[in-house]
Amino acid sequence: MQAAAESPAAAVRRSLTDLLRAPDGVAALPARDLDLTLRLARRVRLLGRLAERLQRRGLLAALPPAAREQLESALVVVDARARAARWELDRLLRALRSRREMRVVALKGSAYLLAGLPNAAGRVFADVDLLFAEAELAEAESLLVAHGWRGTKLSAYDQHYYRAWTHELPPLVHDEREVEADLHHNIVPRMGRLKPSGALLLARARPIPGTLFERLADPDLVLHAMTHLMFDSEMADALRDLVDIDDLLRHFSAADPEFWDALWARAEELDLARPAFYALRYAHALLGTPVPATVLRRSQRGAPVRAVVWIMDRLVPRALFPPHPDAPSRVAAIARFWLYVRSLWIRMPPLLLVRHLGYKFYVRRIRGARPIAAETRVAN
Amino acid sequence: MSDATAGVTTHWRARPAHEFVSSQLGADYAVYHRPSGRTHFLNAAAADLLERVLLQPRTAAAAAAELAAGEGAPGSAEFVAVVAESLSRLEYLGLIERCEP
Amino acid sequence: MRVVGELGQAGFAERLRGQGLGVRLGPFDVKVRSGIAAIEAPLYGLYRDYPLLDDERTFSMHLQLTAARAFPRLDRATVRLLVDGRAPHEDLPRGQALAVLEWGINLVIALRAHSLLMLHSGAVERGGSVMLFPAWPGSGKTTLCAALVHRGWRLFSDEFGLVRPSTIEVLPIPRPMPLKNESIDVIRAFAPEAELGPAIPNTRKGTIAHVKVPAASIRASAHSAAVRWIVFPQWVAGASLRCEEMSKADAFLMLATNAFNYEMLGEAGFAAVHRLVTAAACYRLVYSDLAEAVRLLNEMAANDASGS
Numbered sequence: 001m002q003a004a005a006e007s008p009a010a011a012v013r014r015s016l017t018d019l020l021r022a023p024d025g026v027a028a029l030p031a032r033d034l035d036l037t038l039r040l041a042r043r044v045r046l047l048g049r050l051a052e053r054l055q056r057r058g059l060l061a062a063l064p065p066a067a068r069e070q071l072e073s074a075l076v077v078v079d080a081r082a083r084a085a086r087w088e089l090d091r092l093l094r095a096l097r098s099r100r101e102m103r104v105v106a107l108k109g110s111a112y113l114l115a116g117l118p119n120a121a122g123r124v125f126a127d128v129d130l131l132f133a134e135a136e137l138a139e140a141e142s143l144l145v146a147h148g149w150r151g152t153k154l155s156a157y158d159q160h161y162y163r164a165w166t167h168e169l170p171p172l173v174h175d176e177r178e179v180e181a182d183l184h185h186n187i188v189p190r191m192g193r194l195k196p197s198g199a200l201l202l203a204r205a206r207p208i209p210g211t212l213f214e215r216l217a218d219p220d221l222v223l224h225a226m227t228h229l230m231f232d233s234e235m236a237d238a239l240r241d242l243v244d245i246d247d248l249l250r251h252f253s254a255a256d257p258e259f260w261d262a263l264w265a266r267a268e269e270l271d272l273a274r275p276a277f278y279a280l281r282y283a284h285a286l287l288g289t290p291v292p293a294t295v296l297r298r299s300q301r302g303a304p305v306r307a308v309v310w311i312m313d314r315l316v317p318r319a320l321f322p323p324h325p326d327a328p329s330r331v332a333a334i335a336r337f338w339l340y341v342r343s344l345w346i347r348m349p350p351l352l353l354v355r356h357l358g359y360k361f362y363v364r365r366i367r368g369a370r371p372i373a374a375e376t377r378v379a380n
Numbered sequence: 381m382s383d384a385t386a387g388v389t390t391h392w393r394a395r396p397a398h399e400f401v402s403s404q405l406g407a408d409y410a411v412y413h414r415p416s417g418r419t420h421f422l423n424a425a426a427a428d429l430l431e432r433v434l435l436q437p438r439t440a441a442a443a444a445a446e447l448a449a450g451e452g453a454p455g456s457a458e459f460v461a462v463v464a465e466s467l468s469r470l471e472y473l474g475l476i477e478r479c480e481p
Numbered sequence: 482m483r484v485v486g487e488l489g490q491a492g493f494a495e496r497l498r499g500q501g502l503g504v505r506l507g508p509f510d511v512k513v514r515s516g517i518a519a520i521e522a523p524l525y526g527l528y529r530d531y532p533l534l535d536d537e538r539t540f541s542m543h544l545q546l547t548a549a550r551a552f553p554r555l556d557r558a559t560v561r562l563l564v565d566g567r568a569p570h571e572d573l574p575r576g577q578a579l580a581v582l583e584w585g586i587n588l589v590i591a592l593r594a595h596s597l598l599m600l601h602s603g604a605v606e607r608g609g610s611v612m613l614f615p616a617w618p619g620s621g622k623t624t625l626c627a628a629l630v631h632r633g634w635r636l637f638s639d640e641f642g643l644v645r646p647s648t649i650e651v652l653p654i655p656r657p658m659p660l661k662n663e664s665i666d667v668i669r670a671f672a673p674e675a676e677l678g679p680a681i682p683n684t685r686k687g688t689i690a691h692v693k694v695p696a697a698s699i700r701a702s703a704h705s706a707a708v709r710w711i712v713f714p715q716w717v718a719g720a721s722l723r724c725e726e727m728s729k730a731d732a733f734l735m736l737a738t739n740a741f742n743y744e745m746l747g748e749a750g751f752a753a754v755h756r757l758v759t760a761a762a763c764y765r766l767v768y769s770d771l772a773e774a775v776r777l778l779n780e781m782a783a784n785d786a787s788g789s
Binding site: 403405406408410412414418419421 | 728729730733734737743744747748751752755758
């Protein structure tokens, strides 16, 4: 084989790895490479993050206009979505605590935003996620409905299926706004193999200073992100979800040297060792997360058989990096591939896999043409 | 449709002034509410409520009296009812809140 | 700077099919690839005056038209629009490929360009000042723009009023103007010198034909200008000409609700719309005779020039 020009897949991988490991370097890229980086950043929902970083470093102004305008536009979207999320949280809290001082725990993006965690910067917020004690979920739902929230239109069958299968209620939306509120009582599907206890999570939840919200304890917050990556993540979001995990791990471990030990102990306590094993492994390998060797060794306790790990090592990077934007798109093949990867991760028995496929189909059909969905595919 | 019905003793107050940007357009006002990102169009009376009358806690009746005094016109029970409804609407939009007296 | 016409039609087609055609459309540098032979000639006609760009740059967007086939039958020949390799909407009949490209560019602008306040509006310029025609049902803004542009006005856009929020200046983005149904004949009659692309039947908006942008408007697309008039047009069959001042409050409401991204911009959008309606004279225009309306608007511009 003669010396070949870089393959499209290799170009994608290099471009995104450079973006994640050395974002400031993006500002110095030749215009053509910058073009590919921006297209890819947009595809993996990291354009806002890049924009925020370059703005903070004072590197935006010197960029060519077409690049600068795209990044400035991304910042406008970031601000608008953060504003919408904050307002929605404000309104939700007001409704939920209108009768008594109900505990409301913010999850995922909502928690990052309220707590000012580093991965909130440049994030494009979408839904709001809240956690309740299982016994209080019905009350929470009825309070919101009384204050103007509505469920999306579901048949009785779909409602039952949604409530039985997932760990959340069908999403609620307020009459006047578009942000969806997802109310959870746990962080993995009820019928999944893993059974972390919602009560254990709530027991360690802590207040978010300056707000009336709570959030999960540091290790639990990270474990939730890891679980989400394995169970809920759309393929287009998987890399960003891994970046979230990397951010959080660096942030918490820098503040507390005991954090790593606490993380792994909690992973085993909550029966989340498998997602934690994978997340640590790929964050370390692909993003350079400084996971101590001792922790990596210990996390092997959550590993599947070596043959599966070997397969995953080859499949996961392929899944996390998107196809080159000029390459022919094979959407259905890609979606099937991701489902296959995930099914291996969580070792779903074939019957459950069929149901899982059905669940995702229902979710897409139920949620229908969300206002955000079409937009985000080409915009964010 | 929303909260528990307000009673005669319910007190209202506008959200802090720094949350609003207001511009007069002829006889009406366009008001941008920063936290919600929404723009509202208010007539002079509603703008008066937001920018002056509700700077401190008032009941619906007291707010109506203040508004009427500003107009140089006597209030009426009907007027109080209209004001009460406006207060409900402003609360629903997130521009004012119930508070302690 | 090179223009597309220097490629010649053969070179143009080769670009489209190969590395892609880079063109500057106002503030946007656009890359287009296409495997659809039938659009090459008409697209060349409409695009020949635009600045031609090489690949050593960052583009604002990458679009691609591909020939897709729903089922392997000739009568189901379709075109697929891809933006960065993904389809934002379903495939459409291949005969509409030209319209699909133009709408596709509009879509991507509207979804992405949030460093600007994007009004859904026509915009033309005369004597250094811009007249905006915000869109609302029955406005006929595209027909009005197409007419004015052949009576001494410069085209900024028939679809997008791109406003820089910090300065409220309007940025030109002159692009082929899609006329619908009867308007095609109206403009052919009003401006026989106008160059039109092919008539595209059976689109969801009826029959469409694009008016080519006069070269002078394209050459001037780096020059922005301030808004002096905001005119809300309404074509009503048989109506007599009527032009009335509009209240600032009404103008604000109409302009904000006719913007693509007013809410997205938050306070900057609010401030920009306020400044626009305050700085400009705002009118409602009712008309049925295009020539009459054009004369009135020309007079408005002339009076303004001499009066100020």
